[in-house]
Amino acid sequence: MQPSASLAISDLWIERGDRDLCKGLAFTLQAGEVVRILGENGAGKSSLLKVIAGILSPLEGKIVYSGEDVTLDRSTLQQDSLYIGHSVGVKGLLTVEENIRCYYPSIAASRLASVLAALGLDDQSDALVKTLSAGQMRRVALARLWLSDKTLWLLDEPFASLDATGVALAEEQIKQHILSGGLVILTTHQDVLSFSYRDVVLLS
Numbered sequence: 464m465q466p467s468a469s470l471a472i473s474d475l476w477i478e479r480g481d482r483d484l485c486k487g488l489a490f491t492l493q494a495g496e497v498v499r500i501l502g503e504n505g506a507g508k509s510s511l512l513k514v515i516a517g518i519l520s521p522l523e524g525k526i527v528y529s530g531e532d533v534t535l536d537r538s539t540l541q542q543d544s545l546y547i548g549h550s551v552g553v554k555g556l557l558t559v560e561e562n563i564r565c566y567y568p569s570i571a572a573s574r575l576a577s578v579l580a581a582l583g584l585d586d587q588s589d590a591l592v593k594t595l596s597a598g599q600m601r602r603v604a605l606a607r608l609w610l611s612d613k614t615l616w617l618l619d620e621p622f623a624s625l626d627a628t629g630v631a632l633a634e635e636q637i638k639q640h641i642l643s644g645g646l647v648i649l650t651t652h653q654d655v656l657s658f659s660y661r662d663v664v665l666l667s
Protein backbone atom coordinates (compact mmCIF):
# COMPACT_ATOMS: atom_id res chain seq x y z
CA MET A 464 0.00 0.00 0.00
CA GLN A 465 1.23 3.40 -0.94
CA PRO A 466 0.83 6.03 1.80
CA SER A 467 -1.01 9.24 0.81
CA ALA A 468 -1.91 8.08 -2.69
CA SER A 469 -4.19 10.25 -4.81
CA LEU A 470 -5.88 10.19 -8.17
CA ALA A 471 -6.84 13.19 -10.29
CA ILE A 472 -8.88 12.85 -13.46
CA SER A 473 -9.39 15.92 -15.64
CA ASP A 474 -11.08 16.74 -18.96
CA LEU A 475 -11.62 13.04 -19.63
CA TRP A 476 -13.31 12.07 -22.87
CA ILE A 477 -13.96 8.45 -23.75
CA GLU A 478 -15.29 7.32 -27.08
CA ARG A 479 -16.71 3.81 -27.62
CA GLY A 480 -18.19 2.77 -30.90
CA ASP A 481 -19.57 6.04 -32.19
CA ARG A 482 -20.63 7.28 -28.73
CA ASP A 483 -19.02 10.00 -26.65
CA LEU A 484 -18.87 9.01 -22.98
CA CYS A 485 -17.85 11.07 -19.96
CA LYS A 486 -16.91 14.11 -22.04
CA GLY A 487 -15.15 16.69 -19.82
CA LEU A 488 -15.22 14.44 -16.75
CA ALA A 489 -13.12 15.57 -13.79
CA PHE A 490 -12.82 14.31 -10.23
CA THR A 491 -10.20 13.67 -7.60
CA LEU A 492 -9.74 10.99 -4.99
CA GLN A 493 -7.56 11.15 -1.90
CA ALA A 494 -6.29 8.43 0.42
CA GLY A 495 -9.15 6.95 2.45
CA GLU A 496 -11.88 8.02 0.01
CA VAL A 497 -14.45 6.13 -2.03
CA VAL A 498 -16.06 7.39 -5.23
CA ARG A 499 -19.20 5.71 -6.52
CA ILE A 500 -19.74 6.11 -10.26
CA LEU A 501 -23.40 6.60 -11.02
CA GLY A 502 -25.17 6.60 -14.37
CA GLU A 503 -27.84 4.89 -16.39
CA ASN A 504 -27.18 1.65 -18.24
CA GLY A 505 -24.75 2.43 -21.03
CA ALA A 506 -23.61 5.75 -19.51
CA GLY A 507 -20.02 4.54 -19.47
CA LYS A 508 -19.35 3.43 -15.89
CA SER A 509 -17.55 0.20 -16.83
CA SER A 510 -15.71 1.99 -19.63
CA LEU A 511 -14.48 4.63 -17.18
CA LEU A 512 -13.11 1.99 -14.80
CA LYS A 513 -11.40 0.26 -17.74
CA VAL A 514 -9.81 3.54 -18.80
CA ILE A 515 -8.48 4.20 -15.32
CA ALA A 516 -7.23 0.59 -15.13
CA GLY A 517 -5.40 1.06 -18.42
CA ILE A 518 -7.48 -1.48 -20.36
CA LEU A 519 -8.90 1.27 -22.61
CA SER A 520 -7.39 4.59 -23.65
CA PRO A 521 -9.22 7.89 -23.41
CA LEU A 522 -9.59 10.13 -26.44
CA GLU A 523 -8.59 13.14 -24.38
CA GLY A 524 -7.89 14.03 -20.78
CA LYS A 525 -5.38 13.56 -18.04
CA ILE A 526 -4.96 10.90 -15.36
CA VAL A 527 -2.54 11.71 -12.55
CA TYR A 528 -1.76 9.07 -9.93
CA SER A 529 0.05 10.26 -6.80
CA GLY A 530 1.52 13.21 -8.66
CA GLU A 531 2.64 11.24 -11.73
CA ASP A 532 0.96 11.80 -15.09
CA VAL A 533 0.01 8.25 -16.10
CA THR A 534 -2.29 9.16 -18.99
CA LEU A 535 -0.07 7.64 -21.67
CA ASP A 536 1.62 4.98 -19.58
CA ARG A 537 -0.56 3.49 -16.87
CA SER A 538 2.10 1.00 -15.64
CA THR A 539 2.75 2.71 -12.29
CA LEU A 540 -0.95 2.85 -11.58
CA GLN A 541 -1.46 -0.74 -12.75
CA GLN A 542 1.26 -2.00 -10.42
CA ASP A 543 -0.56 -0.39 -7.50
CA SER A 544 -4.18 -1.10 -8.42
CA LEU A 545 -6.66 -3.94 -8.25
CA TYR A 546 -9.29 -4.06 -10.99
CA ILE A 547 -12.22 -6.45 -10.67
CA GLY A 548 -14.43 -6.19 -13.70
CA HIS A 549 -18.14 -6.52 -14.24
CA SER A 550 -17.95 -10.18 -15.26
CA VAL A 551 -16.94 -12.46 -12.43
CA GLY A 552 -13.66 -13.30 -14.14
CA VAL A 553 -13.15 -16.66 -12.49
CA LYS A 554 -12.12 -19.84 -14.26
CA GLY A 555 -14.93 -22.39 -14.21
CA LEU A 556 -12.75 -25.43 -14.87
CA LEU A 557 -10.50 -24.68 -11.91
CA THR A 558 -11.36 -25.25 -8.26
CA VAL A 559 -11.97 -22.40 -5.83
CA GLU A 560 -8.49 -22.83 -4.38
CA GLU A 561 -6.86 -22.98 -7.82
CA ASN A 562 -8.62 -19.77 -8.83
CA ILE A 563 -7.22 -17.93 -5.83
CA ARG A 564 -3.77 -19.43 -6.41
CA CYS A 565 -3.84 -18.06 -9.98
CA TYR A 566 -3.49 -14.58 -8.48
CA TYR A 567 -1.60 -15.47 -5.32
CA PRO A 568 0.56 -18.52 -6.18
CA SER A 569 2.59 -18.43 -2.99
CA ILE A 570 -0.26 -17.87 -0.55
CA ALA A 571 0.22 -19.83 2.68
CA ALA A 572 -2.28 -22.61 3.27
CA SER A 573 -3.36 -21.06 6.58
CA ARG A 574 -4.01 -17.67 4.94
CA LEU A 575 -5.97 -19.30 2.14
CA ALA A 576 -8.04 -21.24 4.67
CA SER A 577 -8.85 -18.10 6.67
CA VAL A 578 -9.95 -16.19 3.55
CA LEU A 579 -12.14 -19.09 2.40
CA ALA A 580 -13.67 -19.29 5.88
CA ALA A 581 -14.32 -15.53 5.92
CA LEU A 582 -16.07 -15.86 2.58
CA GLY A 583 -18.10 -18.89 3.66
CA LEU A 584 -16.36 -20.97 0.99
CA ASP A 585 -14.39 -23.32 3.23
CA ASP A 586 -16.55 -26.29 2.22
CA GLN A 587 -16.14 -25.46 -1.48
CA SER A 588 -12.35 -25.20 -1.62
CA ASP A 589 -12.01 -28.22 -3.94
CA ALA A 590 -15.18 -27.60 -5.94
CA LEU A 591 -14.95 -26.67 -9.59
CA VAL A 592 -16.04 -23.05 -9.84
CA LYS A 593 -18.47 -23.86 -12.65
CA THR A 594 -20.50 -25.88 -10.15
CA LEU A 595 -21.02 -22.87 -7.83
CA SER A 596 -23.91 -20.42 -7.71
CA ALA A 597 -23.54 -16.90 -9.14
CA GLY A 598 -23.14 -15.43 -5.66
CA GLN A 599 -20.55 -18.03 -4.67
CA MET A 600 -18.61 -17.27 -7.88
CA ARG A 601 -18.68 -13.58 -7.00
CA ARG A 602 -17.31 -14.46 -3.56
CA VAL A 603 -14.42 -16.32 -5.22
CA ALA A 604 -13.69 -13.21 -7.31
CA LEU A 605 -13.87 -11.01 -4.23
CA ALA A 606 -11.32 -13.15 -2.38
CA ARG A 607 -8.84 -10.83 -4.10
CA LEU A 608 -10.06 -7.99 -1.83
CA TRP A 609 -9.00 -10.00 1.20
CA LEU A 610 -5.55 -10.66 -0.23
CA SER A 611 -4.74 -7.48 -2.11
CA ASP A 612 -1.92 -5.17 -1.06
CA LYS A 613 -2.77 -2.68 -3.83
CA THR A 614 -3.72 0.90 -3.00
CA LEU A 615 -6.31 1.75 -5.66
CA TRP A 616 -9.29 -0.59 -5.98
CA LEU A 617 -11.42 -0.36 -9.14
CA LEU A 618 -14.52 -2.45 -8.55
CA ASP A 619 -17.23 -2.85 -11.18
CA GLU A 620 -20.48 -3.96 -9.54
CA PRO A 621 -18.71 -5.76 -6.67
CA PHE A 622 -21.99 -6.57 -4.90
CA ALA A 623 -23.80 -8.08 -7.88
CA SER A 624 -25.32 -11.51 -7.10
CA LEU A 625 -24.29 -11.33 -3.44
CA ASP A 626 -26.77 -11.98 -0.64
CA ALA A 627 -26.96 -9.64 2.37
CA THR A 628 -24.17 -11.50 4.16
CA GLY A 629 -21.95 -11.36 1.07
CA VAL A 630 -22.59 -7.63 0.64
CA ALA A 631 -21.74 -7.00 4.30
CA LEU A 632 -18.50 -8.99 3.95
CA ALA A 633 -17.42 -7.08 0.85
CA GLU A 634 -18.38 -3.74 2.42
CA GLU A 635 -16.30 -4.59 5.47
CA GLN A 636 -13.24 -5.22 3.28
CA ILE A 637 -13.76 -1.87 1.56
CA LYS A 638 -14.10 -0.15 4.94
CA GLN A 639 -10.87 -1.73 6.18
CA HIS A 640 -9.14 -0.67 3.00
CA ILE A 641 -10.12 2.96 3.24
CA LEU A 642 -9.27 3.02 6.95
CA SER A 643 -5.76 1.94 5.90
CA GLY A 644 -5.55 4.85 3.46
CA GLY A 645 -6.65 3.00 0.31
CA LEU A 646 -8.61 4.50 -2.57
CA VAL A 647 -11.73 2.91 -4.05
CA ILE A 648 -13.72 3.67 -7.18
CA LEU A 649 -16.75 1.46 -7.62
CA THR A 650 -19.91 1.14 -9.60
CA THR A 651 -23.02 -0.26 -8.00
CA HIS A 652 -26.75 0.04 -8.42
CA GLN A 653 -27.06 -0.48 -4.67
CA ASP A 654 -28.57 2.60 -2.99
CA VAL A 655 -27.30 2.15 0.54
CA LEU A 656 -23.65 1.59 1.33
CA SER A 657 -22.29 1.28 4.84
CA PHE A 658 -19.28 3.55 4.31
CA SER A 659 -18.84 7.19 3.28
CA TYR A 660 -18.49 7.91 -0.39
CA ARG A 661 -18.89 10.63 -2.99
CA ASP A 662 -20.91 10.22 -6.13
CA VAL A 663 -19.61 11.02 -9.60
CA VAL A 664 -22.52 11.06 -12.02
CA LEU A 665 -22.09 10.21 -15.69
CA LEU A 666 -24.70 11.80 -17.89
CA SER A 667 -25.96 9.78 -20.83
Ligand SMILES: Nc1ncnc2c1ncn2[C@@H]1O[C@H](COP(=O)(O)OP(=O)(O)OP(=O)(O)O)[C@@H](O)[C@H]1O
Nearest residue numbers: 479480482484502503504505506507508509510511
Ligand atom coordinates in the same frame (compact mmCIF):
# COMPACT_ATOMS: atom_id res chain seq x y z
N1 LIG B 1 -16.70 -3.72 -26.42
C1 LIG B 1 -17.39 -2.63 -26.81
N2 LIG B 1 -17.26 -2.11 -28.04
C2 LIG B 1 -17.94 -1.01 -28.42
N3 LIG B 1 -18.77 -0.34 -27.60
C3 LIG B 1 -18.94 -0.83 -26.38
C4 LIG B 1 -18.27 -1.99 -25.90
N4 LIG B 1 -18.64 -2.21 -24.62
C5 LIG B 1 -19.51 -1.23 -24.29
N5 LIG B 1 -19.67 -0.41 -25.35
C6 LIG B 1 -20.56 0.76 -25.40
O1 LIG B 1 -20.08 1.74 -24.50
C7 LIG B 1 -21.15 2.38 -23.88
C8 LIG B 1 -20.95 2.36 -22.39
O2 LIG B 1 -20.93 1.01 -21.92
P1 LIG B 1 -20.54 0.68 -20.44
O3 LIG B 1 -20.55 -0.79 -20.30
O4 LIG B 1 -19.30 1.41 -20.07
O5 LIG B 1 -21.77 1.35 -19.64
P2 LIG B 1 -22.24 1.17 -18.15
O6 LIG B 1 -22.60 2.52 -17.64
O7 LIG B 1 -21.22 0.43 -17.36
O8 LIG B 1 -23.53 0.29 -18.33
P3 LIG B 1 -24.31 -0.75 -17.36
O9 LIG B 1 -24.93 0.03 -16.23
O10 LIG B 1 -25.33 -1.32 -18.27
O11 LIG B 1 -23.30 -1.79 -16.90
C9 LIG B 1 -22.44 1.69 -24.34
O12 LIG B 1 -23.03 2.49 -25.35
C10 LIG B 1 -21.94 0.40 -24.92
O13 LIG B 1 -22.73 0.00 -26.01
